[in-house]
Amino acid sequence: ASLWNYYRFSGFGDDGGPAAKELALKLNLAKANLSSRLWVTLSNIEVRQASVTIVSLIAIGGVIFVIRKIFGAYLAVYFTIVSPILYDIYNNGPEDRYFSPFWIELFKVCSELF
Numbered sequence: 001a002s003l004w005n006y007y008r009f010s011g012f013g014d015d016g017g018p019a020a021k022e023l024a025l026k027l028n029l030a031k032a033n034l035s036s037r038l039w040v041t042l043s044n045i046e047v048r049q050a051s052v053t054i055v056s057l058i059a060i061g062g063v064i065f066v067i068r069k070i071f072g073a074y075l076a077v078y079f080t081i082v083s084p085i086l087y088d089i090y091n092n093g094p095e096d097r098y099f100s101p102f103w104i105e106l107f108k109v110c111s112e113l114f
Contacts, residue, residue, distance in 0.1 A: 020051045040113065
């Protein structure tokens with residue numbers, strides 16, 4: 001897991017790298033979706049800080065969850081909330097070829113957690 005996080009962090013660069021550019025599109029879409037549903041205007045999110053936070057929480061959360069601390073469980077709940085934004089699941093439908101394999105994998109992971 002730490003090697004995977006190093007790979008994600010190594011392409012970070014000054015502007016956040018290609019992952020931050022992709023994350024910016026997803027965050028803007030999620031922000032527009034939440035703003036329309038909650039009827040409030042949300043402030044701008046700093047994409048570089050969001051990507052650093054996500055990568056560091058993945059690294060820290062994996063270690064803490066294995067050690068079985070309550071903070072690791074809170075981070076697992078955090079990833080449950082953040083995953084739809086990261087994987088853009090609300091823009092995919094049954095007609096998309098990635099829809100079924102993604103949901104099968106998601107249910108496997110959820111069944112292992114609970």
